[in-house]
Amino acid sequence: RLCREKPAASPLGKAFDAAFSLRIREAGEFYHTLQPGEDEDLANIQRQAFAGMLWSKQYFNIDMPRWLHGDPGQPSPPESRIHGRNREWTALNNEDIISMPDKWEYPWYAAWDLAFHCIPLAMLDAEFAKNQLILFLREWYMHPNGQIPAYEWAFGDVNPPVHAWACLQVYKIDAERNGRADKSFLKRIFQKLLLNFT
Incomplete structure (x- = not known):
């Protein structure tokens, strides 16, 4: 108790x-x-299941240049970090709400999982699902060679190419639920999906 009065x-x-x-x-x-x-x-x-999908949204922040080189004004990280995992992802800088595989057991994103998550999420909130798919194609996520970051412990790992398929499924669900096809979504993602495919 934090006060003397009896609780209401x-x-x-x-x-x-x-x-x-x-x-x-x-x-x-x-x-x-x-x-x-x-x-x-x-x-x-x-x-x-929908509740689980909504519950698994999480704020995620990683600044790879800062992680590799350390915080300003603080001791430098070990030299091995510069030569360790994810060292080639120097452009990656994430600070977003992301659909995670599981906030409790797997509190990091996985691009393959996220692509599948967006399909049921499109039934609940098509704009959120489309924005999640677009997010992983943005220049601060995607590697300059077109690769989508796989997951935190190895951004460069290869995943099955499901992102384009998920984009098409979300597009179809959104069109069916809202009675209109969002062609601007397809136009927006097309070039980046080509980069990812090649």
């Missing part, structure tokens, strides 16, 4: 309970629009 029986009041009940009802209505006519058990499983 309902510290947040009735307004909180009403607002919370309303949010629960609105969430149920939202998910029902995603799963019309779905078996109740299957809809519940899918809703839990």
Whole structure:
């Protein structure tokens, strides 16, 4: 206890309970629009899977030049770091909210996993899914040779080429759900996907 007064029986009041009940009802209505006519058990499983996808968004920050050379005004890192893993990813500088494989057990991004994550995420939030796919094609993620960073412990590892496929799937899901095809998304990613492919 941090004070002498007895804690209130309902510290947040009735307004909180009403607002919370309303949010629960609105969430149920939202998910029902995603799963019309779905078996109740299957809809519940899918809703839990969606919750896991939304829960696994995480802020991720890595500044490779700073990691390789150390913090200004601090002792230099060991010389072995300059010759160690990820040394060729000097342009990589990430500071974004990213869909992670699992915030608890795998709190780093993996490009292959992210591509697959974006497909169910497109059902919930197509703009977020498209922006995640675009993000990994940006110049502060992508290597100058066109490679997409694989994962933190070895950005240069080779992954199956699923990014372009995921982009196409997200494009189709978005078009079906919103009734319009976002061709500007395809135009925006095309050149970088060509770089990645070659």
